[in-house]
Amino acid sequence: MMDEGKRRRFPTGDLARVAVFAALIAVLGLPGSFNVLGNAVPITLQTLGVMLAGAILGTWRAALAVVVLLVLVIAGLPLLSGGRGGLGVLAGPSAGFLLGWIAGAAVTGWLVERAGRSPSFVQLLVACVVGGIGVVYLFGIPVQAAVTGVSLGNTAWLTMIFLPGDAVKAVLASLVARGTQRAYPDAVPAVHRERLRAGGEH
Amino acid sequence: MNGLNGVYVPGTSPLHRLPAGVKLAGLAVACTVLVLVSSLVVLAGAAVVVAALYALSRVGTAAAWAQVRPVRWLALALFAMQWVFAGLPGAAATTSRVVLVVALAGLVTITTRTSAMMATLERCLRPARFVGLDPFRLSLLLSLTVRSVPVMAALATRVREAQRARGVERSLRAFAVPLVVSALRHADALGEALSARGVDD
Numbered sequence: 001m002m003d004e005g006k007r008r009r010f011p012t013g014d015l016a017r018v019a020v021f022a023a024l025i026a027v028l029g030l031p032g033s034f035n036v037l038g039n040a041v042p043i044t045l046q047t048l049g050v051m052l053a054g055a056i057l058g059t060w061r062a063a064l065a066v067v068v069l070l071v072l073v074i075a076g077l078p079l080l081s082g083g084r085g086g087l088g089v090l091a092g093p094s095a096g097f098l099l100g101w102i103a104g105a106a107v108t109g110w111l112v113e114r115a116g117r118s119p120s121f122v123q124l125l126v127a128c129v130v131g132g133i134g135v136v137y138l139f140g141i142p143v144q145a146a147v148t149g150v151s152l153g154n155t156a157w158l159t160m161i162f163l164p165g166d167a168v169k170a171v172l173a174s175l176v177a178r179g180t181q182r183a184y185p186d187a188v189p190a191v192h193r194e195r196l197r198a199g200g201e202h
Numbered sequence: 203m204n205g206l207n208g209v210y211v212p213g214t215s216p217l218h219r220l221p222a223g224v225k226l227a228g229l230a231v232a233c234t235v236l237v238l239v240s241s242l243v244v245l246a247g248a249a250v251v252v253a254a255l256y257a258l259s260r261v262g263t264a265a266a267w268a269q270v271r272p273v274r275w276l277a278l279a280l281f282a283m284q285w286v287f288a289g290l291p292g293a294a295a296t297t298s299r300v301v302l303v304v305a306l307a308g309l310v311t312i313t314t315r316t317s318a319m320m321a322t323l324e325r326c327l328r329p330a331r332f333v334g335l336d337p338f339r340l341s342l343l344l345s346l347t348v349r350s351v352p353v354m355a356a357l358a359t360r361v362r363e364a365q366r367a368r369g370v371e372r373s374l375r376a377f378a379v380p381l382v383v384s385a386l387r388h389a390d391a392l393g394e395a396l397s398a399r400g401v402d403d
Binding site: 011012013015016017018019020021022023024026027030048052056064068069071072074075076077078079084086087088090091092093147148150151154172175177179180183184186187 | 209210226229233269272273276280283284287288292296300303304305306307308310311312314316319320323327339342343344346347348349350351353354355357358374375378379381382383385386387388389390392393394396397401
């Protein structure tokens with residue numbers, strides 16, 4: 001019986017989804033994987049991947065996908081944007097933002113799960129902004145302040161440089177999640193959960 | 203995709219032969235000490251020790267520089283800002299502390315095989331079984347992810363080519379929506395293949 005319960009909580013299909021999304025976040029950070037304005041502004045889309053993971057996988061699976069990615073990065077694979085990898089990323093000042101990805105993906109997922117069977121663009125956007133920006137900054141700014149010894153307020157001001165870019169990414173993530181969920185209803189966390197509950201897993 | 207070989211630099215130095223767990227524990231202790239120290243003399247001593255460790259590992263200056271390079275601009279900005287807010291000694295202490303911690307962490311990465319590090323991390327993640335992830339599934343999850351990276355990269359290339367053919371090169375939606383949908387299709391097919399092979403049992 002115990003085994004049965006465990007399986008319900010984490011079926012194999014979800015294992016594959018988590019692995020593929022962790023890989024997707026990594027690929028979105030590869031150089032040249034996508035440039036918004038020709039080649040002039042190479043922005044990395046990894047935070048977009050984190051928001052998408054939340055919006056599509058739901059709370060736990062999204063958090064797990066980010067954890068898996070970070071474990072592989074710590075193990076030395078160069079999966080962060082710009083080919084960064086290794087323990088150094090956790091020692092550096094941006095470590096808090098990376099840890100914030102875990103909670104950020106989870107909160108995004110939690111909010112989208114509450115938006116029901118067909119989350120609207122606005123609902124997705126709120127989830128992405130709160131989880132993908134608010135929560136990530138909440139973790140990132142204090143850690144950066146602690147590592148660099150710069151005051152919390154000043155660090156927060158410096159971080160505002162990234163706000164416009166992240167806001168654009170939240171809008172994009174919501175558009176992409178909305179498009180994906182229209183094309184593939186099982187990409188809605190609530191729908192996916194219902195399907196699992198109905199025993200749709202094989 | 204040869205980018206996936208990691209940053210490990212092969213070697214036979216004592217540092218390479220030390221078990222990954224020992225190196226990680228050592229790193230944790232060293233980082234704690236560095237954070238607590240603020241005397242410039244001690245930090246200079248620590249810098250000498252770190253340099254000596256790099257020399258001992260015989261990885262070469264290029265590999266060493268590659269570890270510190272990502273924080274170079276940050277270090278400069280940090281130094282300038284600290285100089286304004288905390289004076290020269292404070293600036294030197296904070297900046298060298300950040301650079302030393304990054305250099306030490308990089309040294310552990312350079313001298314430890316990715317597989318050895320993954321085995322150690324898997325051991326550390328064993329408590330994950332309390333949320334329904336047994337160790338076997340955890341290893342499966344990690345190796346599936348490593349395998350999925352080149353698959354997703356190929357998928358991204360394919361979608362981008364299709365996008366170019368349709369003449370919607372600049373539309374992000376025309377890139378990301380098909381990418382995410384095919385990623386999900388791939389994942390769900392993979393999941394079914396795994397259950398068909400009895401991974402659930």
